[in-house]
Amino acid sequence: MILQVQQVTKRFGGLQALTEVNFDLAEGQILGLIGPNGAGKTTLFNVVNGVYTPEVGRVIFRGKDITGWPPYRVAQSGLARTHQVVRPLNELTVRENVMVGACFGREGHSLASSTHVADDALTRVGLTDRAHQITGSLNVAQKKRLELARALSARPYLLLLDEVLAGLNPAEIALMIETIRRIRDGGVTILMIEHVMQAVMNVSDRVLVLDYGILIAEGSPQDVANNPRVIEAYLGDPQLAQRLLAE
Amino acid sequence: MNAWRQPGCWLAWLCVAVGGLAILVTRDNTLREVAFTLLMFAAMASSLNIMIGYTGYVNFGHIVFFGLGGYTGFYLISQHAWPLYPAVLVGGLAAAVVAGLLGSAILRLRGAYFALATIGINEAARAFVNNFGPFGGPTGMFVNFAAYRQYGGAAQALWLTYTLLLATTLFTLITSGMVRHSRFGLGLMGIREDEDAAMVMGVNAPRLKAMAYVLSALSPGMVGTLFFFKNGNVEPGDAFRLHMSIEMLVMVMLGGQGTVLGPVLGAVMYERLRGYLLTSAIFKHLHLAFAGLSLLLIVLFVPAGVVGWLRGRLPRLRRLLA
Numbered sequence: 001m002i003l004q005v006q007q008v009t010k011r012f013g014g015l016q017a018l019t020e021v022n023f024d025l026a027e028g029q030i031l032g033l034i035g036p037n038g039a040g041k042t043t044l045f046n047v048v049n050g051v052y053t054p055e056v057g058r059v060i061f062r063g064k065d066i067t068g069w070p071p072y073r074v075a076q077s078g079l080a081r082t083h084q085v086v087r088p089l090n091e092l093t094v095r096e097n098v099m100v101g102a103c104f105g106r107e108g109h110s111l112a113s114s115t116h117v118a119d120d121a122l123t124r125v126g127l128t129d130r131a132h133q134i135t136g137s138l139n140v141a142q143k144k145r146l147e148l149a150r151a152l153s154a155r156p157y158l159l160l161l162d163e164v165l166a167g168l169n170p171a172e173i174a175l176m177i178e179t180i181r182r183i184r185d186g187g188v189t190i191l192m193i194e195h196v197m198q199a200v201m202n203v204s205d206r207v208l209v210l211d212y213g214i215l216i217a218e219g220s221p222q223d224v225a226n227n228p229r230v231i232e233a234y235l236g237d238p239q240l241a242q243r244l245l246a247e
Numbered sequence: 248m249n250a251w252r253q254p255g256c257w258l259a260w261l262c263v264a265v266g267g268l269a270i271l272v273t274r275d276n277t278l279r280e281v282a283f284t285l286l287m288f289a290a291m292a293s294s295l296n297i298m299i300g301y302t303g304y305v306n307f308g309h310i311v312f313f314g315l316g317g318y319t320g321f322y323l324i325s326q327h328a329w330p331l332y333p334a335v336l337v338g339g340l341a342a343a344v345v346a347g348l349l350g351s352a353i354l355r356l357r358g359a360y361f362a363l364a365t366i367g368i369n370e371a372a373r374a375f376v377n378n379f380g381p382f383g384g385p386t387g388m389f390v391n392f393a394a395y396r397q398y399g400g401a402a403q404a405l406w407l408t409y410t411l412l413l414a415t416t417l418f419t420l421i422t423s424g425m426v427r428h429s430r431f432g433l434g435l436m437g438i439r440e441d442e443d444a445a446m447v448m449g450v451n452a453p454r455l456k457a458m459a460y461v462l463s464a465l466s467p468g469m470v471g472t473l474f475f476f477k478n479g480n481v482e483p484g485d486a487f488r489l490h491m492s493i494e495m496l497v498m499v500m501l502g503g504q505g506t507v508l509g510p511v512l513g514a515v516m517y518e519r520l521r522g523y524l525l526t527s528a529i530f531k532h533l534h535l536a537f538a539g540l541s542l543l544l545i546v547l548f549v550p551a552g553v554v555g556w557l558r559g560r561l562p563r564l565r566r567l568l569a
Binding site: 073 | 440445447448449450452
């Protein structure tokens with residue numbers, strides 16, 4: 001198991017964002033994380049990569065307990081992520097952005113060798129021709145790909161993708177899914193939050209469903225899609241109308 | 248190092264080195280005094296730029312390092328008869344140590360809160376020195392004239408001070424250039440753009456910020472020791488002028504924050520303007536008002552400073568003036 005999340009509970013004041021979340025992720029898999037808005041998906045990412053410390057529970061990454069580690073230490077140990085709302089380093093060039101990932105990520109490259117790693121990552125996401133542009137001038141789809149390139153340049157063992165497909169058109173989605181598959185084939189384990197259902201069902205080996213901070217289902221994409229609790233979380237209780245009519 | 252290949256760095260280093268050495272050749276006292284102020288401003292602005300321009304932390308208390316470092320160095324010279332060279336070094340190191348201690352406390356703050364804390368530190372340092380017996384309290388300290396004899400008399404001592412200041416300024420500029428084009432500098436700029444995102448990418452922000460703060464304190468401490476040695480006395484009012492911090496901020500912003508050449512350019516431009524205002528009959532009491540006004544105008548209209556503006560206008564200069 002590359003990642004084990006055990007009994008993780010996170011509260012914000014009175015709001016219970018995550019309640020006793022448990023799951024394991026095997027090496028080389030793509031694990032999809034879905035759930036309605038506000039279910040706690042991004043919070044779970046933030047707990048895993050050290051932005052938040054959980055009140056209860058442990059996060060174990062490659063056999064090491066990383067609970068409570070600061071985000072930079074988690075990143076250096078080989079866990080990279082992208083952000084749902086892109087966070088580019090605007091005044092730097094695209095290439096410099098990616099170099100930050102290479103210099104300070106798992107492999108900790110020198111400035112000189114990081115340029116090669118950065119160029120390689122930019123090629124993989126198809127941003128090579130923008131390398132010397134100022135990042136602020138990219139459009140949203142390009143910034144999403146930049147987020148991915150930055151995470152890749154750290155050469156992580158585990159990659160957390162937070163809605164990399166949101167806001168992309170169908171052609172761009174197809175391209176991005178292809179990229180994600182290729183990353184996995186390169187030996188990187190992936191945990192992805194996604195709202196584009198057809199995509200996540202298509203690409204994931206397993207799927208987790210969060211609702212109000214509780215893990216309500218886990219399994220293969222088909223099992224999860226037919227699980228009544230999942231349908232209820234997304235669409236409401238299918239039997240509710242009939243029961244109300246009967247009363 | 249990468250910095251040696253950057254024309255923007257070369258230009259700054261070369262201008263200062265050639266200009267500074269030319270004055271050593273001419274042996275002209277008036278020119279030396281003008282150059283002394285210019286070099287001092289350039290060194291102070293460049294070191295401040297490491298915090299403001301590279302790391303994105305606005306520091307209103309940069310003069311504290313000048314004051315405390317200068318006080319320490321001057322104390323060693325005047326009270327313990329230390330020679331100038333080690334005193335300058337210890338002055339710089341003392342400022343760096345102070346920055347290390349302060350940094351561990353206030354670098355947890357961000358944005359406006361950090362800026363406010365640095366103003367508080369300036370006042371606290373002044374109050375401390377005012378009441379600190381060994382540093383002479385409110386009256387300060389002075390150097391016995393006999394101390395200049397070991398350097399071949401007061402006139403020779405002034406030239407020596409100037410030469411050391413030139414060396415300190417060049418050291419500051421070379422440090423600035425090497426930081427700008429290093430892995431460390433890339434991490435600092437990541438922090439400037441988005442500290443949280445940088446940390447998620449693995450940048451150890453607390454450590455890098457502390458290192459930048461310590462590094463930025465080193466040369467002000469050295470410059471302070473030289474300045475007070477040249478003056479022959481030191482007192483709290485001279486050492487901790489809040490408005491000096493703001494004038495340095497104007498120089499950095501005017502020339503172009505985040506570049507190697509910018510602070511040098513800003514220091515020269517500001518010193519010329521200040522010199523004109525101080526000697527003109529109408530404006531002589533208004534030079535600080537001009538500093539404030541120019542800061543306002545820069546922030547509103549050319550936030551990237553002269554160098555940044557040039558880079559934006561002439562894309563071909565982009566790579567040259569990095």
